[in-house]
Amino acid sequence: AQKITQTQPGMFVQEKEAVTLDCTYDTSDPSYGLFWYKQPSSGEMIFLIYQGSYDQQNATEGRYSLNFQKARKSANLVISASQLGDSAMYFCAMREGRAGRRALTFGSGTRLQVQP
Amino acid sequence: GAGVSQTPSNKVTEKGKYVELRCDPISGHTALYWYRQSLGQGPEFLIYFQGTGAADDSGLPNDRFFAVRPEGSVSTLKIQRTERGDSAVYLCASSPGTGEGYTFGSGTRLTVV
Numbered sequence: 001a002q003k004i005t006q007t008q009p010g011m012f013v014q015e016k017e018a019v020t021l022d023c024t025y026d027t028s029d030p031s032y033g034l035f036w037y038k039q040p041s042s043g044e045m046i047f048l049i050y051q052g053s054y055d056q057q058n059a060t061e062g063r064y065s066l067n068f069q070k071a072r073k074s075a076n077l078v079i080s081a082s083q084l085g086d087s088a089m090y091f092c093a094m095r096e097g098r099a100g101r102r103a104l105t106f107g108s109g110t111r112l113q114v115q116p
Numbered sequence: 117g118a119g120v121s122q123t124p125s126n127k128v129t130e131k132g133k134y135v136e137l138r139c140d141p142i143s144g145h146t147a148l149y150w151y152r153q154s155l156g157q158g159p160e161f162l163i164y165f166q167g168t169g170a171a172d173d174s175g176l177p178n179d180r181f182f183a184v185r186p187e188g189s190v191s192t193l194k195i196q197r198t199e200r201g202d203s204a205v206y207l208c209a210s211s212p213g214t215g216e217g218y219t220f221g222s223g224t225r226l227t228v229v
Contacts (some may be wrong), residue, residue, distance in 0.1 A: 035218075037220075043222050043225075045207065045209070045220035047217070047218065047219070091158050091159070093158075101172065102147065102164055102172070102211075103161035103174075103175065104151075104159075104161065104218070105161070106151075106158030107158050108156075108157055108158050109157075109158050
């Protein structure tokens, strides 16, 4: 079974509008962390936001917020006031809390295109 | 250095040849990770070092792949008898060893012809 599922291969959004990128995850570990990364065409993975499984509040970082619904096992990324520079691939990733396990498992990504 | 540095940025090699990919992590980061990203996919975990030792090598696909980090800083990913299916971008990341702060490099694009 896929551990991280991103069902939107591509998304379009108008500049200045908000967009939600979907991510669902699968784990039986009670302790885990969820990450979102942006990958522009240059190839570098840029960290955006993190949510721990025990965090009581949804994470926010500037224009990025994470809509964490634990019971549904979803961790959607919301980008407010989209900018042309937001056009990139976006990856959701999970780290499970098993002792010694620090690797990230990534989804297949969503390509976001911001239109002027 | 200021960021994670990977060299070379591009590598073209012939099938069957041996290649080495280098990763220079952020100074002071004790944890180092290698990932492989095939075209149109998310990165896949290969190996994780804590200091000099490989703490988790469960992602290495077969025994043609090997990685070292002899002094706990720079790491080299080594691929023997390369195959066309090894063509991908190889990403390196480092972290302080605690907390969630992974920093990725720009990757090495390996093409096996």
